[in-house]
Amino acid sequence: MKDEGNSAKRYGARYGKRIRNKVSEVEKDQKSNHECPECGFLSLKREAKGIWKCKKCGNKIAGGAWRPKTKGKSMVQRVLEKAGEE
Numbered sequence: 001m002k003d004e005g006n007s008a009k010r011y012g013a014r015y016g017k018r019i020r021n022k023v024s025e026v027e028k029d030q031k032s033n034h035e036c037p038e039c040g041f042l043s044l045k046r047e048a049k050g051i052w053k054c055k056k057c058g059n060k061i062a063g064g065a066w067r068p069k070t071k072g073k074s075m076v077q078r079v080l081e082k083a084g085e086e
């Protein structure tokens, strides 16, 4: 039947935009370099899922699957803190 084949598509249409945004955000994150917690250079590259390696000092860290957990606080938290300081 037609409907059977379309059910997945309909589901995708409802959530597609949000997921696509999230995916592109993650992909951008994966491709960009991250700051190495050891040497401070933006040389941290994703080597494997959950493993990040610094090209500068060779430091290897286990982090998130899609981005290194080099910063304990989220961007929002940091911005709020900074706003409070000033």
Ligand SMILES: [Zn+2]
Residues within 6 Å of the ligand: 036, 037, 038, 039, 040, 041, 043, 054, 055, 056, 057, 058, 059
């Ligand atoms: Zn480093």
